[in-house]
Amino acid sequence: MLYKEFQEQVWNRGLRVNDDVWVVDFQYDDARKSPVRNIPPTHARITTAHDDQPNAAVYWGRQYQFRPLGQDGTPKNNAISRYSANRRFFINVFLTQDEAEEFYTQQCLAAKEQLEEAARVSHEKFMNSLQDVERRLQRNR
Numbered sequence: 001m002l003y004k005e006f007q008e009q010v011w012n013r014g015l016r017v018n019d020d021v022w023v024v025d026f027q028y029d030d031a032r033k034s035p036v037r038n039i040p041p042t043h044a045r046i047t048t049a050h051d052d053q054p055n056a057a058v059y060w061g062r063q064y065q066f067r068p069l070g071q072d073g074t075p076k077n078n079a080i081s082r083y084s085a086n087r088r089f090f091i092n093v094f095l096t097q098d099e100a101e102e103f104y105t106q107q108c109l110a111a112k113e114q115l116e117e118a119a120r121v122s123h124e125k126f127m128n129s130l131q132d133v134e135r136r137l138q139r140n141r
Contacts, residue, residue, distance in 0.1 A: 022100035026107040041100035
């Protein structure tokens with residue numbers, strides 16, 4: 001997700017610190033490597049980095065994060081950043097579990113297509129290299 005979509009999902013909805021939301025992200029930057037992020041649909045609470053401004057509006061300059069909610073509805077100690085480590089992908093924020101699960105499914109399907117295409121291209125390159133070696137062997141006989 002890019003900055004613009006993130007802004008539309010979070011800031012333009014008027015979300016505030018201590019609001020409960022659903023977060024999700026599954027992104028590949030390079031199909032030959034592990035996913036950049038793999039956050040299945042997670043019920044979380046928006047918190048600031050220092051929890052010093054309860055109910056404050058969420059905006060770009062504030063250091064806020066998402067804390068997964070435990071069974072009892074209290075935020076856990078671990079935090080989910082609003083963007084990936086390389087800061088290219090922002091987390092996806094939804095108000096309902098259904099929206100989050102549907103979006104996660106779409107992200108997984110897109111990743112599957114990306115991986116299948118990478119596998120096809122890799123297989124073609126491997127077969128071309130194999131044919132090249134076979135041609136060289138035939139020339140030397």
